[in-house]
Amino acid sequence: MEALDADAIRAAMPTQPISGGAAANQIADALGTPNPTTYSERANVTAFVVRRFVDRCLLVDLSANPNGTLHHPDQVAEVCARKDLADLVAADTPLGPEQAAARLRVRRADFDHMARLSWLRSPQSIEVRHGTSRAGAVDVALYTTASVDAVIPAHPEVDWEQLRAVEKGKRSLLASLRAVRTPALTACR
Known part of the structure; x- marks a missing residue:
């Protein structure tokens, strides 16, 4: 398998990728609930939601950095245009x-x-x-x-x-149950 050339990918893109935080801001704007510009206020849409959109295959992460994501701006714009955007964000909050x-x-x-x-x-x-x-x-x-x-x-x-x-301090009804193994999630295709 051939390695991907990051420079070739960047050259093929008409615009630079945007960060997960910038994607979250764009999604918040599309919902009419812009994220605050100061860190003292809580964001309406966070990078957590953007990562869940990647998990759902709604966005592709162009970064190999585990601490952040990068996204194609046109793909983010497509997500922002979805009629069910508010429901998706609410589900992934x-x-x-x-x-x-x-x-x-x-x-x-x-x-x-x-x-x-x-x-x-x-x-x-x-x-x-x-x-x-x-x-x-x-x-x-x-x-x-x-x-x-x-x-x-x-x-x-x-x-x-x-x-x-069940009252506080009493043993949970779930305490004696055993975990059941579930199959792993599949990746996007």
């Missing part, structure tokens, strides 16, 4: 474990069991720092809203109302 547990209306301990059981997977984690030192940094798993919303329909064997009624 990141939730931390606390937010996911609240969305499912279960205790965090119950949600941790769901993650242990592989009922949903975290496509990405972020480093959260306490203070300015990295010494207190922890990785926090992020989940897509769609994957969290899919848990209840995928597990009708669970009495969700009974699970939600």
Whole structure:
């Protein structure tokens, strides 16, 4: 197999690729909810969503850098023109474990069991720092809203109302369940 020549690919593109952050900004603009220009405010569409669009084969990542993505601007424009763009972004919005547990209306301990059981997977984690030192940094798993919303329909064997009624400090009804191996996801074609 021949190696791809990065310079030849760049020369074939009429414009330079844009970063995942720039793609997220363009998507936010297309939704009419522009991302803030300062870091003190929360973005409406993040690079997390752009990475999920790559996972869904809606965008191609032109970068070999694991810390960032690059995208063809015309492809980003095509995604921005989709009628279902708002639904796609909503489905791929990141939730931390606390937010996911609240969305499912279960205790965090119950949600941790769901993650242990592989009922949903975290496509990405972020480093959260306490203070300015990295010494207190922890990785926090992020989940897509769609994957969290899919848990209840995928597990009708669970009495969700009974699970939600378990009091704080009591053992989770999910604690004794064993994880079942699931097949790996397939790549884009």
